[in-house]
Amino acid sequence: MGKVGVLLLNLGGPEKPEDVRPFLYNLFSDPEIIRLRFSWMQSPLAWFIATTRAKKSQENYKQIGGGSPLRYITETQAQALQAHLQQKGTDAKIYIGMRYWHPFTEEAIDRIKRDGIEHLVILPLYPHFSISTSGSSFRLLEKIWQEDPSLNRIEHTVIPSWYKEPKYLQAMAQLIAEELDKSANPDKVHIFFSAHGVPLSYVTEGGDPYQKEIVDCTALIMETLNRPNPHTLAYQSRVGPVEWLQPYTEEAIPELAAQGVKDLLVVPISFVSEHIETLQEIDIEYREIAEESGIENFYRVPALNTHPVFIDSLATLVEDALKSPSVQLSEVMHPEKTVKMYPQERWEWGMTTAAEVWNGRLAMIGFLALLIELISGQGPLHFVGLL
Ligand SMILES: C=CC1=C(C)c2cc3[nH]c(cc4nc(cc5[nH]c(cc1n2)c(C)c5CCC(=O)O)C(CCC(=O)O)=C4C)c(C)c3C=C
Numbered sequence: 001m002g003k004v005g006v007l008l009l010n011l012g013g014p015e016k017p018e019d020v021r022p023f024l025y026n027l028f029s030d031p032e033i034i035r036l037r038f039s040w041m042q043s044p045l046a047w048f049i050a051t052t053r054a055k056k057s058q059e060n061y062k063q064i065g066g067g068s069p070l071r072y073i074t075e076t077q078a079q080a081l082q083a084h085l086q087q088k089g090t091d092a093k094i095y096i097g098m099r100y101w102h103p104f105t106e107e108a109i110d111r112i113k114r115d116g117i118e119h120l121v122i123l124p125l126y127p128h129f130s131i132s133t134s135g136s137s138f139r140l141l142e143k144i145w146q147e148d149p150s151l152n153r154i155e156h157t158v159i160p161s162w163y164k165e166p167k168y169l170q171a172m173a174q175l176i177a178e179e180l181d182k183s184a185n186p187d188k189v190h191i192f193f194s195a196h197g198v199p200l201s202y203v204t205e206g207g208d209p210y211q212k213e214i215v216d217c218t219a220l221i222m223e224t225l226n227r228p229n230p231h232t233l234a235y236q237s238r239v240g241p242v243e244w245l246q247p248y249t250e251e252a253i254p255e256l257a258a259q260g261v262k263d264l265l266v267v268p269i270s271f272v273s274e275h276i277e278t279l280q281e282i283d284i285e286y287r288e289i290a291e292e293s294g295i296e297n298f299y300r301v302p303a304l305n306t307h308p309v310f311i312d313s314l315a316t317l318v319e320d321a322l323k324s325p326s327v328q329l330s331e332v333m334h335p336e337k338t339v340k341m342y343p344q345e346r347w348e349w350g351m352t353t354a355a356e357v358w359n360g361r362l363a364m365i366g367f368l369a370l371l372i373e374l375i376s377g378q379g380p381l382h383f384v385g386l387l
């Protein structure tokens with residue numbers, strides 16, 4: 001086999017306070033994160049949300065040292081994976097492609113080309129598929145491939161999701177068991193799986209398999225753990241006014257406390273690395289909510305980071321992908337698939353729901369224009385460079 005590369009995909013995170021606003025701008029500019037009918041609205045809206053959210057978000061990052069550890073952890077995972085693959089007899093170079101911050105996916109592809117990689121395994125560091133995470137990165141890669149025909153000489157294969165990989169499940173169960181055993185009464189601890197949420201419409205309208213994969217994964221981890229503890233699954237990190245997957249973590253914790261739970265072990269389930277949503281949101285915000293509601297012992301399972309069994313599971317995924325028939329980006333993202341990246345709406349005349357939605361949208365556009373003018377001191381036409 002010729003030169004092998006592995007592209008690890010992740011979201012990326014701001015490394016210092018000044019990075020927060022541009023990072024948020026990149027994130028909210030992504031149509032897979034905020035779905036808008038008019039693409040020209042995406043940039044002004046991303047600018048508006050990034051500007052208004054930056055201060056709060058910077059304060060959160062300050063509580064964990066000023067920036068996200070995601071780049072550093074992903075780099076150590078990449079080194080560990082490269083060394084482990086080498087040990088097992090597979091010579092592969094590992095690349096990191098972040099979606100919204102450095103090192104960007106585009107930079108990784110440039111390096112892959114420069115290094116003359118002939119076989120590329122595309123492995124998202126998200127065990128579960130969501131339109132908003134792996135889907136968004138695959139969509140970007142598809143665009144990069146379409147714009148650069150020279151990439152077609154690289155044979156690529158995609159691993160869309162991999163939460164069933166037995167060593168991944170073992171690593172999760174091992175970490176949970178270690179935390180349980182720190183408690184005075186391990187069997188009484190309530191295991192609380194906290195997954196990153198997504199807007200409900202991603203699942204109900206967009207066909208995102210994310211919720212199903214999270215539910216399946218939770219059951220598989222409990223089966224692998226093989227302990228008698230009660231458990232709950234809830235969703236964290238809601239952003240904006242729309243309904244997200246429920247139950248919400250911040251509501252489920254007080255409910256458990258009201259039912260008499262005193263020992264709670266939080267398991268971050270959608271992430272494989274420590275980042276703001278484990279270090280700040282769970283360790284600080286949810287701990288506070290838990291303690292105020294009467295939970296006496298609040299524990300948290302660490303993220304997998306470079307856990308050797310987890311690195312072994314990533315290596316197995318890469319080895320299996322190289323041996324199996326390739327899965328093309330176009331197959332994962334094909335519009336005929338049940339996952340709809342941009343849900344299409346059908347227009348009907350009359351006093352229909354579609355008309356109501358459109359009236360609401362036009363009103364929102366007017367309101368947004370007013371807000372932009374209030375904040376920037378310039379009207380929307382100035383803002384988009386037309387005046
Ligand atoms: C499986 C993981 C993730 C899903 C699903 C996901 C969806 C999703 N996220 C937002 C909004 C934000 N996410 C932010 C940061 C962030 N999110 C994930 C993972 C998932 N997001 C990671 C790994 C990170 C990076 C964390 C870091 O350490 O820097 C942020 C920025 C932080 C903040 O201001 O709260 C936002 C905003 C949406 C809207 C969404 C689904 C549509």
Ligand SMILES: [Fe+2]
Binds near residue numbers: 196237
């Ligand atoms: Fe997120």
